[in-house]
Amino acid sequence: MRKIVECVPNFSEGKNRETIDAIAQAIRNTPGCTLLDVDPGKSTNRTVYTFVGDPDAVIEGALNSARAARQKIDMRTHKGEHPRMGAMDVCPFIPVANVTMDECVEISKTFGRLAAEELGVPFFLYEASAVDDYRRKLPQVRKGEYEGLAGRLKEPQWKPDFGPAEFIPQWGATATGARSFLIAYNVNILGTSNQAHRIALNLREAGRGPDSPGRLKAVKGMGWFVNEYNMAQVTVNLNDYQVTPMHVLFEEVKREAAALNVGVAGSEVVGLIPLASILMAADYYMEKEKLFILDEDQRVRLAVERLGLSSVAPFDPKEKIIEYRVAGERDEPLAGMSLRAFIEEVASRSSAPGGGSVSAALAAMGAGLGAMVGKLTYGVRKFESVDAQMRKSIPPLHDAAVSLIPMIDADTTAFNDFMEALRMPRGTDAERSERAECMQAGLKKAIDIPLTTMELGDRAWDALCEVARCGNPASRSDVEVGARALETGIWGAYKNVMINMVEITDDAFKSRVTLEAESIVSRAAQKCAEVLEILKGR
Incomplete structure (x- = not known):
């Protein structure tokens, strides 16, 4: 369930190949970023870059591209048909996969703040990131363009969101924000x-x-x-x-x-x-x-x-x-292994992959067995009377199995943020406080991963009961194994949630997550018993 954000920065240069290539290379060299398209226009004297990556990567990619533009573009000599107000004229962030608009708003704010501080230039927020409606749309922010910017920056209502409220002739100003995919x-x-x-x-x-x-x-x-x-x-x-x-x-x-x-x-x-x-x-x-x-x-x-x-x-x-x-570039080294290699990796003298990854794999296989039996029932002539039930039951089982696969690898990286926090300096009270705060955030993230495994697995139970009730009776044992595997996978994920909960200091978080986890693991035991009872009666 990799998070993918698209970034589409527009730069005020569409003729100078050296500058166009330098900005492209700055993006291309950013770890985690994939440059998808470079579209220069000579008459507009503008180049649009399209790249994607996870939230941290796209921020760094946008920063690297802005750094290159700061060195290469001088707005004092720029002419073109397209409206513009800065060297990096606009830099939107767009949610593509497993990312919310709110997350992209925060990404744009982080980028705008960092870029303004480092480059010493004004940045405006627009679209979903804007604070005020009168400066939400790009034409509103860009009104008067580069030529009118010096006067506009003197007006209190047009103070930049980040950076100096002064005209920087070489750069101009930049609009950044979050918007929907166009x-x-x-x-x-x-x-x-x-x-x-x-x-x-x-x-x-x-x-x-x-x-x-x-x-x-x-x-x-x-x-x-x-x-x-x-x-x-x-x-x-x-x-x-x-x-x-x-x-x-x-x-x-x-x-x-x-x-x-x-x-x-x-x-x-x-x-x-x-x-x-x-x-x-x-x-x-x-x-x-x-x-x-x-x-x-x-x-x-x-x-x-x-x-x-x-x-x-x-x-x-x-x-x-x-x-x-x-x-x-999907980062799923465990899920991409052969089954033999995965088992051998689990059995090796290493703490990862461990119980969390195995729990996710078990839950995925449990839901997968339910989906398999549903598919072996659907479309078979002698089971036509239950086609409607299978059409309803197969998708949630299929989706649960597919959605649980990435959790196999996610569990092995669950503690990355926590381990990074452990390495933070702790020489002063402020450093110790920041380190403790980051450690807690890392622990919460580590808890969220097995909790997500539990939630994904929990979605399969009602459909699995229906498959047990109406599915091909020749596959009875497959449903039984599926129910046990799904229950065990959820139980294992629950254990991973609770063992990491010990060091959480946020009582409200601890209470809320514990209540949810206990409810899911209890439901898993009940639904597994229900599946087995249904099969016993057939």
């Missing part, structure tokens, strides 16, 4: 640019004006004709795909086009997209067509086909989906 998406129309634009006006949030808004929120768009495709397109930015997903836009375009007696010939994504946006489309078409598909690659294929994403150029999920682009 998807650049085009739907192909077998008609004219005028027809495509009419559709866009009906759908985009701004519509035709204040008195005639469009139907879809968080959508900007227009229509145009693309000569190389010999097709018109409704071209949009989905500013928040959680508000208006791709499939909603696509289906609405189809409806509008049908009213105009115009054909729709698929669509295309410009740039990269998060996996969640594709899976949302898959879920929509699965529900609409009453399909039952579990495997992720098949769900992706369904979405690609239904949206016609390969209509203009082949849509390669490995290249277009962010999570797949960075999948090669």
Whole structure:
């Protein structure tokens, strides 16, 4: 369950290859960062970089890129068509996987503070990170651009969030913040640019004006004709795909086009997209067509086909989906081992992997056995009467098994923060206090990992009971083993939670987590007994 954050810094340089490459290399050399794209524009004199990494890595990557820009870019000589106010003009952070918007807000604030302190330049917060609504949108912050910045910084209401309230001619100012993922998406129309634009006006949030808004929120768009495709397109930015997903836009375009007696010939994504946006489309078409598909690659294929994403150029999920682009860097050395190697590693003269990793593996296999029996029941002619129950029960078991796999490795790294805290200096009272605070934070994180294992495993019980009740009776022993394995995995994770709780000084945290852990381990014992009792009666 790796956390993935996207960072898309825009720099005011699109012509000087040496500068463009230096910034790219600064990002590329940052451990934990993957540079996905570098898009320079000569007329705009601006380059957009796209890279991803975990929260700590993207902060460092953004800092390294800003350091390079501080040395290479001088705004006093900059001219370009795109609005801008600084050398690093804007630096947004976007949640991609297992990261919340609130976390990205904190990431942007940490980056802005560190960059402003080190570089001695002003930074403004915008979008979700902004404190005041009048300076939330980028055009508000950038009004007057670089040329008007000196006067603006003298106004009290435009004091920077970080850094000096003074004009730094070589740099200007930077906006940083957290925002939703923006998807650049085009739907192909077998008609004219005028027809495509009419559709866009009906759908985009701004519509035709204040008195005639469009139907879809968080959508900007227009229509145009693309000569190389010999097709018109409704071209949009989905500013928040959680508000208006791709499939909603696509289906609405189809409806509008049908009213105009115009054909729709698929669509295309410009740039990269998060996996969640594709899976949302898959879920929509699965529900609409009453399909039952579990495997992720098949769900992706369904979405690609239904949206016609390969209509203009082949849509390669490995290249277009962010999570797949960075999948090669997944840090799962234990889960990636052969079963023999994992057991031998457990049996070696080393404390890790230990009981926590084994507990996660057991819980995953327990849920996996339940999923297996459900799949061996579903679609079999003589068990057609329980297809509905299996359709409902298989997904939570399948998802629990898959979600528990990363916890095998997570447990071995659970104490990393605690061990780092142990090495902190403790020569003064302030240092000792900071060290103690970091040690407690590290312990809480170490507790959170086995607790997460317990929570993930707990989600499988009701489905496992249903499989025991309705599943293929020839697989009875598999369900029994699954129930015992799942219970043992949860019990083992519980033991890991409680052994680490001893040194926690936060009584409220201790009380809350202990209560939750005891409730889950008690439910595991009860549900395991229920599964075995159901099977005994069959």
